[in-house]
Amino acid sequence: MERELSDVLWRRSDDCIASRIEDALVLLDLDSGQYVALNGTATDIWEVIAEPATEGEIVGALIAKYDIEAERCAKSVKGLLEHLSGIGLAKAVG
Secondary structure (H helix, E strand, O other): OOOOOOOOEEEEOOOEEEEEEOOEEEEEEOOOOOEEEEOHHHHHHHHHOOOOEEHHHHHHHHHHHOOOOHHHHHHHHHHHHHHHHHOOOEEEOO
């Protein structure tokens, strides 16, 4: 069964900073102090949401770059967006 993608726009939080440390991108929410280290694929998602983007747009960008099945990619994208949202580093804007 194909996973339905949300048409909600996602973007980065304004209240965070990012720094590359070795092979990871480390994000810090300045308000809460919560932080996370992103791997390469998650960093690609972070770069896509520099401008508001839907889950479908994010998945499309990853599929264009990586050899990955759409449903698996969509599940991973949704999980990362929910995690980043939960710690204040990304938000749904529409």
